[in-house]
Amino acid sequence: MKPLYAQSQLRAMEQAHAHDGLMEKAGAAAARLASSLLLTVSGARILVLAGPGNNGGDALVAARYLRQQGYQVDVVFTGTYASLPPDARAAYEAWLADGGEIASGLPQGREWQLIVDGLFGIGLTRELDALHRDLVQQVNAMGVPVLSLDIPTGICMHTGRVLGAAVCAAHTLTFLGLKPGLYTQDGPDHAGQVYLDNLGLNAAPPAAGFLVDVPPALPARRRLNSHKGSHGSVGVIGGAEHMVGAVLLAGRAALRAGAGRVYCGLLAGSAPALDQGQAELMLRDAASVPQFATVMVAGPGMGQSDTAVSLLHSLLELSQLLILDADALNLLAAHPELQAILHQRKPGTLAITPHPGEAATLLHITTAEVQADRVASALRMAREFGAIVVLKGCGSVVALPDGRWFINHSGNPGMASAGMGDTLCGIIAALAAQEMSLEEAVLLAVYLHGAAADSLVAKGVGPVGMTASEVASEARALLNQWRYR
Numbered sequence: 106m107k108p109l110y111a112q113s114q115l116r117a118m119e120q121a122h123a124h125d126g127l128m129e130k131a132g133a134a135a136a137r138l139a140s141s142l143l144l145t146v147s148g149a150r151i152l153v154l155a156g157p158g159n160n161g162g163d164a165l166v167a168a169r170y171l172r173q174q175g176y177q178v179d180v181v182f183t184g185t186y187a188s189l190p191p192d193a194r195a196a197y198e199a200w201l202a203d204g205g206e207i208a209s210g211l212p213q214g215r216e217w218q219l220i221v222d223g224l225f226g227i228g229l230t231r232e233l234d235a236l237h238r239d240l241v242q243q244v245n246a247m248g249v250p251v252l253s254l255d256i257p258t259g260i261c262m263h264t265g266r267v268l269g270a271a272v273c274a275a276h277t278l279t280f281l282g283l284k285p286g287l288y289t290q291d292g293p294d295h296a297g298q299v300y301l302d303n304l305g306l307n308a309a310p311p312a313a314g315f316l317v318d319v320p321p322a323l324p325a326r327r328r329l330n331s332h333k334g335s336h337g338s339v340g341v342i343g344g345a346e347h348m349v350g351a352v353l354l355a356g357r358a359a360l361r362a363g364a365g366r367v368y369c370g371l372l373a374g375s376a377p378a379l380d381q382g383q384a385e386l387m388l389r390d391a392a393s394v395p396q397f398a399t400v401m402v403a404g405p406g407m408g409q410s411d412t413a414v415s416l417l418h419s420l421l422e423l424s425q426l427l428i429l430d431a432d433a434l435n436l437l438a439a440h441p442e443l444q445a446i447l448h449q450r451k452p453g454t455l456a457i458t459p460h461p462g463e464a465a466t467l468l469h470i471t472t473a474e475v476q477a478d479r480v481a482s483a484l485r486m487a488r489e490f491g492a493i494v495v496l497k498g499c500g501s502v503v504a505l506p507d508g509r510w511f512i513n514h515s516g517n518p519g520m521a522s523a524g525m526g527d528t529l530c531g532i533i534a535a536l537a538a539q540e541m542s543l544e545e546a547v548l549l550a551v552y553l554h555g556a557a558a559d560s561l562v563a564k565g566v567g568p569v570g571m572t573a574s575e576v577a578s579e580a581r582a583l584l585n586q587w588r589y590r
């Protein structure tokens with residue numbers, strides 16, 4: 106896992122090393138990356154966009170090095186010399202002293218092989234003004250690869266939100282530390298490939314959060330002398346009329362992620378007695394399922410009937426590890442008496458897995474407000490519900506009641522299809538049933554779920570048409586590969 110930093114921490118790093126020539130190092134690193142990206146184009150022409158702050162300073166340093174290497178470099182500067190911060194002013198002067206020229210608008214009739222975006226970095230505090238919005242839109246329309254410095258201009262470093270308009274970069278060279286906005290919400294669509302240069306600062310402060318970009322803790326290796334009872338029992342409750350499949354998907358995923366036994370409790374009156382496609386699943390009366398299971402999932406296709414409410418009520422009062430999704434979350438939002446029970450549960454025994462719409466219902470705000478700051482929304486739910494939270498979506502956020510948070514770095518848009526959430530719940534439950542803590546199970550399941558989808562894309566199964574069942578099977582393959590090979 107890699108550390109993610111808040112703006113205040115990055116500022117503190119900058120200030121602690123104010124005399125270490127960080128901007129010079131940042132610009133030099135940018136020039137190195139730019140020329141490596143341009144290897145095949147000798148004498149290429151590069152457009153460098155420099156904004157009104159230190160991000161612009163980085164760009165001006167990069168421009169100078171690139172020009173010295175023989176590239177033809179056009180600089181467009183959108184700030185005013187008199188308002189430049191000192192390092193950026195020095196970079197501006199050095200560029201001119203080196204023979205470089207400055208334009209205030211895009212030169213016409215030129216073609217560039219690369220654009221370096223140094224308009225705004227972590228100092229962007231508000232929506233882009235009309236001038237910058239227009240420039241960003243023109244850049245995006247050119248179809249030329251863009252290297253963004255620190256963060257694509259227009260992306261909020263904390264939230265990944267687009268502030269008015271944002272540069273769509275092919276590459277982002279980020280400095281000192283990774284920013285959450287590169288990895289969630291709209292960040293991943295704009296950042297392209299992300300490279301980190303720590304500018305020689307090896308001692309980093311404690312992280313604000315973490316990027317989950319490698320498999321987190323795995324379940325223990327199985328003892329040879331083990332039996333199905335050694336690998337835990339998962340129960341899944343839901344599946345009201347017309348929604349039986351949601352429970353079966355969760356149950357099947359739990360089997361594939363290694364649960365020793367899986368029980369499914371379906372609420373539908375017309376529910377089958379057997380899963381024809383997965384006879385290993387044990388279908389039982391919903392109310393009886395918790396007595397067989399060490400870990401429970403409730404919510405997939407559960408509906409909002411009185412029976413569902415009373416089942417959920419009794420489940421919340423039991424001591425098993427519990428994962429709530431879908432309708433269980435809607436029920437929780439609609440019934441304050443259910444919420445009251447949550448805080449009586451032992452810490453670390455409840456996980457909730459809302460998508461942004463369900464999160465909005467739980468927090469009584471709009472989906473747009475949830476998405477405006479996904480990390481803050483997830484942390485708020487973790488606190489208010491005393492639960493481990495997975496806020497699903499691009500860059501799923503895992504938040505814990507003690508304030509720790511994580512952004513998941515696996516997955517792809519092929520996962521935006523029905524049943525993926527049910528599969529995730531089943532995987533979480535199976536991992537928790539195999540003696541992982543619920544926190545460990547959630548982190549591994551979220552990463553594994555996305556990694557399985559990525560693996561399918563690499564094999565040509567998706568992103569279009571990838572199914573939740575395929576993801577569950579691929580997750581099984583990866584889990585075995587990571588643990589046993």
Ligand SMILES: NC(=O)C1=CN([C@@H]2O[C@H](COP(=O)(O)OP(=O)(O)OC[C@H]3O[C@@H](n4cnc5c(N)ncnc54)[C@H](O)[C@@H]3O)[C@@H](O)[C@H]2O)[C@@H](O)CC1
Pocket residue numbers: 119120123127128131156157158159160161163190192224225226227228229230231232233234237254255256280
């Ligand atoms: N100071 C240092 O030591 C270092 C700074 N670095 C670079 O400096 C960047 C941060 O620099 P700054 O703090 O100067 O911030 P930026 O360069 O990101 O932008 C800040 C400037 O833009 C203005 N601004 C903010 N939002 C605006 C908007 N919507 N429309 C118009 N103007 C707006 C601010 O008033 C300020 O003048 C980093 O992202 C990184 O690229 C790196 O070189 C590392 C070292």
Ligand SMILES: [K+]
Pocket residue numbers: 160222223224225226253254255256257258
């Ligand atoms: K930038």
